[in-house]
Amino acid sequence: MEAVLESEAPRGALRNTAKMTARGVSVYYGDTKALKDVDLDIGENQVTSLIGPSGCGKSTFLRCLNRMNDVIDICRVEGDITLDDIDIYRSGLDVVQLRARVGMVFQKPNPFPKSIYDNIAYGPRLHGIAESKAELDDIVELSLTKAGLWDEVKDRLLGPGTGLSGGQQQRLCIARAIAVNPEVILMDEPCSALDPIATAKIEELIDELRQNFTIVIVTHSMQQAARVSQRTAFFHLGVLVEVGETEQLFTNPRDERTQGYITGRFG
Amino acid sequence: MNSLLLIAILLVLSSVGYAFGQRRARVVSGGHPSTLHSRPQYYGLYVALWCGIPSLLLMAAWLIIEPHVAEWLLVSNLPADAQQLSPDRLSLLVNDIENLASGNIVSREVDPVLQAAADGYKAVRQIGNAAMAAAAISLAVLGLAFARRRIAPSLRARNLVERTVSVLMILASTIAILTTIGIVLSLAFEAWRFFARVPITEFLFGLSWSPQTALREDQVGSSGAFGAVPLFAGTLMITFIAMCVAVPIGLFSAIYMSEYASPKIRATVKPMLEILAGVPTVVYGFFAALTVAPFIRNSGEAIGLDVSSESALAAGAVMGIMIIPFVSSLSDDVMNAVPRSLRDGAYALGATRSETIKQVVFPAALPGIVGSVLLAMSRAIGETMIVVMAAGLAANLTANPLEAVTTVTVQIVTLLVGDQEFDSAKTLAAFALGLLLFAVTLALNVVALHVVRRYREKYD
Numbered sequence: 001m002e003a004v005l006e007s008e009a010p011r012g013a014l015r016n017t018a019k020m021t022a023r024g025v026s027v028y029y030g031d032t033k034a035l036k037d038v039d040l041d042i043g044e045n046q047v048t049s050l051i052g053p054s055g056c057g058k059s060t061f062l063r064c065l066n067r068m069n070d071v072i073d074i075c076r077v078e079g080d081i082t083l084d085d086i087d088i089y090r091s092g093l094d095v096v097q098l099r100a101r102v103g104m105v106f107q108k109p110n111p112f113p114k115s116i117y118d119n120i121a122y123g124p125r126l127h128g129i130a131e132s133k134a135e136l137d138d139i140v141e142l143s144l145t146k147a148g149l150w151d152e153v154k155d156r157l158l159g160p161g162t163g164l165s166g167g168q169q170q171r172l173c174i175a176r177a178i179a180v181n182p183e184v185i186l187m188d189e190p191c192s193a194l195d196p197i198a199t200a201k202i203e204e205l206i207d208e209l210r211q212n213f214t215i216v217i218v219t220h221s222m223q224q225a226a227r228v229s230q231r232t233a234f235f236h237l238g239v240l241v242e243v244g245e246t247e248q249l250f251t252n253p254r255d256e257r258t259q260g261y262i263t264g265r266f267g
Numbered sequence: 268m269n270s271l272l273l274i275a276i277l278l279v280l281s282s283v284g285y286a287f288g289q290r291r292a293r294v295v296s297g298g299h300p301s302t303l304h305s306r307p308q309y310y311g312l313y314v315a316l317w318c319g320i321p322s323l324l325l326m327a328a329w330l331i332i333e334p335h336v337a338e339w340l341l342v343s344n345l346p347a348d349a350q351q352l353s354p355d356r357l358s359l360l361v362n363d364i365e366n367l368a369s370g371n372i373v374s375r376e377v378d379p380v381l382q383a384a385a386d387g388y389k390a391v392r393q394i395g396n397a398a399m400a401a402a403a404i405s406l407a408v409l410g411l412a413f414a415r416r417r418i419a420p421s422l423r424a425r426n427l428v429e430r431t432v433s434v435l436m437i438l439a440s441t442i443a444i445l446t447t448i449g450i451v452l453s454l455a456f457e458a459w460r461f462f463a464r465v466p467i468t469e470f471l472f473g474l475s476w477s478p479q480t481a482l483r484e485d486q487v488g489s490s491g492a493f494g495a496v497p498l499f500a501g502t503l504m505i506t507f508i509a510m511c512v513a514v515p516i517g518l519f520s521a522i523y524m525s526e527y528a529s530p531k532i533r534a535t536v537k538p539m540l541e542i543l544a545g546v547p548t549v550v551y552g553f554f555a556a557l558t559v560a561p562f563i564r565n566s567g568e569a570i571g572l573d574v575s576s577e578s579a580l581a582a583g584a585v586m587g588i589m590i591i592p593f594v595s596s597l598s599d600d601v602m603n604a605v606p607r608s609l610r611d612g613a614y615a616l617g618a619t620r621s622e623t624i625k626q627v628v629f630p631a632a633l634p635g636i637v638g639s640v641l642l643a644m645s646r647a648i649g650e651t652m653i654v655v656m657a658a659g660l661a662a663n664l665t666a667n668p669l670e671a672v673t674t675v676t677v678q679i680v681t682l683l684v685g686d687q688e689f690d691s692a693k694t695l696a697a698f699a700l701g702l703l704l705f706a707v708t709l710a711l712n713v714v715a716l717h718v719v720r721r722y723r724e725k726y727d
């Protein structure tokens with residue numbers, strides 16, 4: 001019985017609880033097909049990393065998961081993606097609610113030109129999460145603490161968010177995403193603009209966040225993928241080539257394209 | 268020699284110099300242009316500049332000085348009795364002689380003395396021109412030869428050309444600045460003469476404006492009043508009405524264009540809105556006077572309001588329409604300049620499109636938007652034609668937009684239109700008004716530029 005299931009299930013399927021599932025996802029930008037028939041499960045309270053050479057469709061896939069592709073006029077998504085077994089592309093679904101549940105952190109830190117406090121409070125205010133000023137204050141402090149930024153900024157909460165260093169700005173953006181208390185956090189190369197120390201801090205943070213959140217991270221650094229993720233998916237030319245336990249994928253890849261990429265032969 | 272012809276000759280010489288310089292550079296490099304400090308074109312330019320600039324400068328200097336020299340010679344050659352004439356009459360005589368020399372109509376009878384003077388003057392000018400042409404051409408040739416001899420592989424022609432070009436550019440901008448200063452000074456000078464007649468406090472704080480001065484001492488009812496307050500109040504009211512029209516419409520269309528419209532629609536709507544700025548203000552003027560004002564009066568009467576046929580409301584509303592593109596176009600640009608990543612950040616937090624615009628895009632673009640509004644406002648303050656035609660001439664000090672008011676610019680026009688003495692307080696008042704208006708719009712522009720610049724720094 002078990003063996004039958006295994007062979008019938010798509011390659012990217014997870015046997016244990018999957019928070020999100022993608023089945024037959026294809027994405028078109030105008031006439032070009034950027035993503036071809038991807039099946040992938042995102043495990044709950046796990047870090048899933050997406051790796052692959054530049055232009056292979058990692059960001060595109062990530063942006064499907066919270067429908068950020070809707071913002072791009074020429075982009076069209078096919079296939080099914082579910083969050084807790086509910087199709088997120090079905091008509092009538094509230095995209096705003098979806099994005100409150102699936103948060104996102106971008107490659108380049110993009111704090112709003114507002115104060116640090118207002119940056120964090122933006123999401124909670126938007127969704128009416130806090131009942132009172134005191135509660136909002138608590139959310140801000142908690143989010144900043146979780147993002148490991150509280151000690152550095154607690155005396156300048158009303159200072160501009162854009163006045164922070166790059167690494168601090170990125171942690172501010174993570175705190176901003178946490179503040180709406182999402183279930184899934186998508187991170188698109190969150191460390192690519194940061195130095196090794198800031199990167200280490202964020203990696204540490206990701207590991208802690210795993211307790212409460214499901215995380216998907218796109219990264220170009222295989223060491224990073226190996227350090228922070230439990231599960232890794234390798235994309236190549238818009239195709240999901242291989243997905244598996246991070247350790248297995250890096251030590252014993254099944255596909256030779258994966259082998260080639262992780263040993264640095266192309267990409 | 269005709270100065271246009273001379274300029275053409277100098278330019279031809281310069282291009283010959285360019286060719287010479289380039290060739291010479293190739294020769295001194297011994298067939299290996301890579302041994303030169305700069306590429307051969309720069310040596311060509313170097314020679315061309317040496318050839319053209321000094322000679323053209325000489326020519327310019329000559330054109331400025333020559334008439335004065337010729338006139339001075341003319342006067343000193345006149346018979347003694349003519350030289351004894353009063354300065355006014357002497358200048359009249361000189362004028363006649365110059366006209367006679369150039370074959371124009373002369374205001375007096377031509378006697379032999381006059382004819383002789385004119386002939387002399389003509390001869391002087393001809394000789395002078397010929398000498399100048401010869402001097403300029405030889406200077407050009409000298410410059411060419413000098414620069415060509417200096418060409419050597421180690422000559423840093425590129426740096427020299429670069430520096431010369433930058434000096435030329437500085438010169439050009441200096442001319443623009445000097446012109447502005449000149450305008451301000453001439454305004455200030457005339458205004459100063461005005462304030463010698465009317466105390467500055469009365470001008471700045473006086474509440475009534477009726478710029479009539481007596482032509483004769485014994486004339487009645489002509490003691491002028493030069494209080495500028497009603498004019499500035501009128502200007503402010505009309506500007507305010509215009510902004511009430513232009514800011515909401517302009518902003519909403521900017522938001523529509525930058526956030527909602529597809530690129531195709533934006534590409535058509537934006538130029539169409541900008542056409543509004545290109546309509547001649549006279550056309551707006553009669554639109555205001557013949558269409559909008561009667562409409563406002565009729566609808567006012569229909570609801571029992573007393574509206575004068577020339578009202579601040581009509582002029583202000585039409586002016587507002589005119590400046591819509593200033594607000595919409597610039598605001599659209601600044602909102603487009605708000606980085607896409609900021610919008611994405613808001614969307615990713617679950618903001619809707621209008622929330623994103625309201626809470627992220629708009630605040631981020633606010634300084635730029637303020638700048639655009641201020642620029643539109645200074646445009647509205649300076650606008651004349653619409654107000655002349657639609658707002659009237661009565662300097663009422665009122666807060667009722669349905670009454671006729673007048674503005675600073677309108678009064679400047681009426682003060683200077685028609686035959687006027689150039690030193691009456693009435694005429695001079697125009698300069699004082701102009702100066703004050705200039706100060707106000709300048710201040711607005713400075714604020715606007717400052718705000719816009721601060722905005723730029725934030726996102727670069």
Ligand SMILES: Nc1ncnc2c1ncn2[C@@H]1O[C@H](COP(=O)(O)OP(=O)(O)OP(=O)(O)O)[C@@H](O)[C@H]1O
Pocket residue numbers: 029034052053054055056057058059060061072074
């Ligand atoms: N907005 C867009 N319009 C058109 N084509 C796009 C757009 N965004 C991405 N693409 C195309 O889709 C393909 C996948 O892009 P994507 O950004 O997902 O790559 P990626 O794997 O994230 O690359 P990188 O590692 O460089 O970020 C690329 O070929 C890209 O050119």
Ligand SMILES: [Mg+2]
Pocket residue numbers: 058059060188
């Ligand atoms: Mg990417």
